[in-house]
Amino acid sequence: MTHSSLSINPIALIHSGYKEKFGIPRQPGLAASMTATIELLPPFDSPDTVRGLEHCSHIWLLFVFSACVDKGWSPLVRPPRLGGNEKLGVFATRSPFRPNPVGLSPVKLDQIRKDNGKVFLDVSGADLLDQTPIIDIKPYLPYADIIPEAEFELASSIEMLDLPVHFNSAATAALLTHSNRLQQPLQQQIEEVLQCDPRPAYHKGKDNNRDYGIKLHDLNIRWQISDSRIDVTIIEKVN
Numbered sequence: 201m202t203h204s205s206l207s208i209n210p211i212a213l214i215h216s217g218y219k220e221k222f223g224i225p226r227q228p229g230l231a232a233s234m235t236a237t238i239e240l241l242p243p244f245d246s247p248d249t250v251r252g253l254e255h256c257s258h259i260w261l262l263f264v265f266s267a268c269v270d271k272g273w274s275p276l277v278r279p280p281r282l283g284g285n286e287k288l289g290v291f292a293t294r295s296p297f298r299p300n301p302v303g304l305s306p307v308k309l310d311q312i313r314k315d316n317g318k319v320f321l322d323v324s325g326a327d328l329l330d331q332t333p334i335i336d337i338k339p340y341l342p343y344a345d346i347i348p349e350a351e352f353e354l355a356s357s358i359e360m361l362d363l364p365v366h367f368n369s370a371a372t373a374a375l376l377t378h379s380n381r382l383q384q385p386l387q388q389q390i391e392e393v394l395q396c397d398p399r400p401a402y403h404k405g406k407d408n409n410r411d412y413g414i415k416l417h418d419l420n421i422r423w424q425i426s427d428s429r430i431d432v433t434i435i436e437k438v439n
Contacts, residue, residue: 210264210333211244212321217389218329221267223398223414226280227294228305229325230358231392233385235310238321238334245319250337253321254312258340261305261326264333265296273297280401281355288354303328306340365391365430374435382417389416394423394430 216236218224225231238261240249253259276287277295290298307323314320321337367375367387379386398414413422415438422434 208335210241210335211337212238212240212334214238214261214263214326214328214330214332214334216326216328216330216332217384217417218327219415219417221329223393223416224329225327225393225396225398227358228307228327230327230360230396231389232308232325233388233392234326235322235324235384236307236326236328238323238337240319240321245317247314247319250312250319250321253309253337253339256309256339258306259309259321259323260336260338260340260345261307261323261328261334262336262338263303263305263328264335265298265301265303266331266333267329268296268301271297273299273301278401279354281359282401285401292354302335306345359397361395361397361425361430363395363425363428363430365394365432367432367435371432371435378417378419378435378437384417386417386419390421390432390435394432397425399425 214236215238217234239245273290274297275290277290277293277297278285278287279293279295282288294303296303305327307326310322310324312319312321375387375390393414393416399412403410409424409426411422411424411433413420415421418438420434420436420438421432423430423432425431
């Protein structure tokens with residue numbers, strides 16, 4: 201290996217309810233009820249590789265922005281948090297379009313499972329697209345990883361929509377059906393994802409009642425946002 205070349209192989213894949221980039225919260229932990237499973241790949245799927253990890257409440261996931269690998273990068277990007285109008289250096293942002301498209305997310309470790317000789321980590325709060333390659337897993341160390349005095353004045357707080365989520369009668373009936381089928385807290389998951397406001401930056405603050413859609417698990421979910429609430433109009437299984 202030289203400084204100009206580096207070979208990194210995935211150690212795992214994540215199985216998550218996020219089936220497309222649109223709708224994924226822009227930071228981990230904002231949709232805490234969203235669960236996912238990390239499947240360790242051979243030859244890393246030995247129980248020995250995770251011995252002691254059961255003592256961790258949270259772990260770090262290093263992953264590849266696989267959906268962006270072939271999209272290239274730019275030294276300047278337009279962060280959605282700044283309305284998409286102001287440019288910042290790529291290293292001053294968490295844009296997925298990077299020289300090396302590597303991301304870092306802390307997630308809650310719910311359990312470690314061993315099934316048919318394979319190792320699985322069940323986690324919650326992950327902001328990763330389904331089938332994202334994981335390139336490393338590290339324990340989260342509270343005494344070292346929490347820096348109380350850390351500051352970043354351009355992103356000093358979480359931006360969430362302070363709006364109630366309303367489900368019409370058809371969506372309410374579908375919630376019950378699909379929550380039972382998927383064994384997921386679907387209403388809470390939808391509310392958390394939509395209150396993160398997945399709309400493009402240039403749509404915010406205008407064009408209310410526009411129809412939007414996301415794919416969550418195997419569902420197509422349609423919604424609208426007004427000044428007073430978020431209306432979920434359709435929840436249907438994708439064929």
